[in-house]
Amino acid sequence: MTAVREHPLPADPVDRVPAQPVTGARDLSGLLPRIARGDERAFGVLYEAVAGPVLGLAHRVLRDRAQAEEVAQEVLLEVWRTAARYRPDRGGVLTWVLTITHRRAVDRVRSAQASADRDRRAAAASPAPVFDEVAEAVERRIDRDRVRRCLGALTELQRQSLALAYYGGYSQSQIAAMLGAPLGTVKTRMRDGLTRMRDSLAVHD
Template identity: 60%
Template sequence: MRAGHAHGRQQPTAELSAAVLERVARGDKQAFEELYHRIAGPVYGMALRTLRDRAHAEEVAQEVLLEIWRTAATYRSDRGSVTTWALTIAHRRAVDRVRSVRASTERDDRIARQDPADSEALEDRVVRSIEQARVRSALAGLSQVQREAVVLAYYGGYSQREIAALTHTPLGTVKTRVRDGLLRLRSALGLESSRGGESPQPTETAATERRIGGA
């Protein structure tokens, strides 16, 4: 399988139905071919935005598509759409690849220098790991529709207008879901301001988005 034919931001496509995934779970190769042609581009785009390397992105996309084939039966519609589920897997696998490549590079550098690992670098990695776990926990606390909107926006790179087209939802509703989702994430991540119930300011929203994007 090759998933790297589409580059950059993907155009929204009609949402895949859970029925297609159910057929994939039963081993229906025709259903998987349909799913592949609809989801390969967005999955590759997600991997490329995270990894910024086409070769690694294509490898990760292939791994994700194989994982979807093998684990289709585990999909639960109450946790989000098929697209959201696939993009979440893609983001997780891409982040795993980033960590693997980074660890390999750091190991090679240490061997070359013949120096012990820097304690501050180790502390930074531990802090990042804790931060990522907090973001995942915060996302799990959102409602299904809020989580879907936030995942598509900050994992999938879709604009709010594209999310509206993808999920067949009014644009105003999508904006509300993203805003409310960010507010709840900001609260869960300890980014509350002293302004009470006011909308998040740009710097606070950016801080929340950085945490989401690095999870």
Template identity: 55%
Template sequence: MLVDVVIDGIDVPDDGTEPADGVGELLQRVAGGDEQAFARVYDILSPRAFGLILRVLVDRAQSEEVLQEVFLEVWQSAGRFAPNRGQGRSWVLTIAHRRAVDRVRSAQASSDRDVRTGLRDLDVAHDAVSEQVELRIEGEKVTAALAALPDVQREAITLAYFGGYSQSEIAALLGAPLGTIKTRMRDGLSRLRTEMGVTA
């Protein structure tokens, strides 16, 4: 039988879950410099945040680095959390997702530079160069098409196709109704097809 306990004035179930507004309350205390509240937020959300980051990055060492960056940002910017705009849990996990995506983009940019340097310095057969160029152009088209989407549509599509989340998981993560997430994805994919010039 699970027993609720009270930690720092917040009723917390003993199964490790947190009441709907518990993280938000803790974040408000973190904004005031409360280290115990910050430790509690870390204990509650670091496993889920790490899992999300690892799904995006795959590399465990990089995921651990990004997790540290996420909670440093939470500590430094907890005052920007607005309880009237969503749950604290979603706010922290959104930071984690964005940090992971930023790391992927940074790694991709570095890899692209290395590829360009390598292709310039090596005597590579024409077919291989052609294929690299074609893949690069296609990648740039996708990136540009994603950038043209409204933030809410891009975020839902990124979580689904790069993060591997289901629509239900995305709804829970973003604190939005499932129907809203489905609409964002449908409209976003439709616009992506248009941006990419896909007619069928």
């Protein structure tokens, strides 16, 4: 890891091998056995030759400089740790390194997509119609004092969740993170609290 951190990434991402690479493909192949034995100088030479293409490919897949830099560092660290696994008969060094890069970048995209899908499913499963119905009724007919009185009739846990949603505009996922509670628990608190609020507002209308 020290060897990787000592070499800065290029200032700008590029998608190709530099016009005047530090070393040729044959020399790169010869560096891997030395790197596998912990030769940091050999790794430095390899780093200079592949860092640009690695960052460029990561940036092309991720479209985000910061994430591309993170992936590039992960790739180069993997190369440092797994140099002994390289097999010349399966392709050149740069091809091997870029294959690792593409895999890691795509994995990160898929992870981000999976996270977004989970949030959408959670939102779809939330009692949003009930919440919207109550919120709209409050905005049309009830002033803040009456809302506070209704919130005051709830349990502390229900009041915290609904106050964060109504006054703070936070999503259920954000509320769960702020309260350190499971998302399912927050949903239950909000659903029960909204039911009590709706009943209370109906009584006072």
